[in-house]
Amino acid sequence: MSRQPTNRPAEPTVLERNLRRLAAELAVIPRQRKVAILGQPGAGKSALLDLLTDKSCDPRPSVGQRTDATSWAHDPGAMLIRPCSGAIFADSPGYGTSAHPADAFFKLFPFRSFDRLVLVIKDKLHAADDRLLIGIARSGLTERTMLVRSFADGLTPEEKAALAGEFGGRFAGPVVFYSARDRSGLADIERFVFDREAR
């Protein structure tokens, strides 16, 4: 992972402080399933969380077209984890925006503190996604990671096959095509996240 030693402020940013706090908060929660939802901005992380938890999170995750709809970079007291549906969820902000640069995010995000990492991808794989996948593989976290291609209702079977081939070449874990609109793939994600048998 490349780092840019220049222009890093001596004072930690709000994002950096929040990421450190996230690690601390997770450390004191025993024996509960911890799930992180990760991805580019607008990939559909918050909408997925809302569906996974049957809209039972309080407050509901912030779904919207606005960039940084979910932000950990502005409020030092931002809510980072939410207990709901019997698990602890981190609905992470999209990485790679000006408020959430991928570098700082990947460096401090406590990947290992989670039992499940759900990486949501919309459109094409970006450099940041690729770096994250490589990081996950190197850290031996592949087994607890699922790659979710969102907005899959617009894909033809040929396109899905092409994407499955591409994902397979870059990631050894499970891959699911999912759509918030028609709910396809949601059951697979639920099973993975909660270790539930099919309903």
Added chain:
Amino acid sequence: MGLREDAAKLRQDIEDEQNAKLRIALFGQPGSGKSSLINQIVGQPVARTGVTTDTTVEAQIIAHEELLFVDLPGYGTSRFPPNEWMDRFRPEELDLFLCVFAGKFHEADTAFFKELKEKGRTCLFVRNKLDDLWEDGRTTDELKAEISADVERQIGAAEQVYFVSCRTREGLGELVDGIQAALEPALREKYARSAKAFSLAHLEAKKQACEKSVYKHAGLAAANGLNPVPGVNVGVDMSIMYKMFAEIRASYGLTDEKVNKLIPSLLPLGKRVLDYGTKEGITLLLKKFAGKSASAAVGRFVPIVGQAIAAAAGFGMTLAAGKSYLNDCHELARQILERELGIGQDA
């Protein structure tokens, strides 16, 4: 100025104009659908598209008629780190930028746009994949308003956002008109000739732009045309005419493939457009006009009496033939468009 100098100058004018292409660059996140958008703007599959990463592996330059599209590769993919990518081209050489996005704004988009603004370049915002825009319990208009507000927040200025879908073709007409309006006046004709018409008004603009080009070519064909066409008593230059016809046809996007797939009621006109597009067809068309515009007597004096007389007759004939061909192409394109717009007579 003598005829030869005139011809040389005309040829230079035409060449200059055709060489100076209108350059439009598209940039945006990988997968935002830049290549698909190019294909929609020109109305033909000229750019490669695909769902996997880095379909566009290097700055693809796609020339279509007088348009040159620079499909800037998906920056931010592992193969194209942003910095390396930025060094490769000079924004000041491009006439217009389209910032294409299909999701939220990334750091790379905002940074690039600000750089363009500083250099005084014009940039339009295109929210592609309108058909993907969906949120539980919210209307499309609400979502559009939210996106426009987000663009303003990200770049710090209110900019119009064009919402389009390459799949349903929604919004493409507005975008094509918006591009036209954003161009410098001198470039608008080029654009009208080369972009696909999504409205009858655009089709009319296309015709006017083509007509100007016909006048220029007619002058050149006549000045050059000292070799009489067999059966036609006036000197016209066949190769120039052939080229002019091909350009008119291309402006209207009437490819062989498209014409051959026409519905039966349009086929006769379509066939005429194809037939007259060949050298044999042009000869036939000229013979038709030889009787109308040029007296047979003129031709016999070529080149003895004076090249000027022959040239004048040749000019008139090339012009008439060119306009006639333009009318056919225009009529055909108009009928096709009316059907696409659903305002045509029934098939």
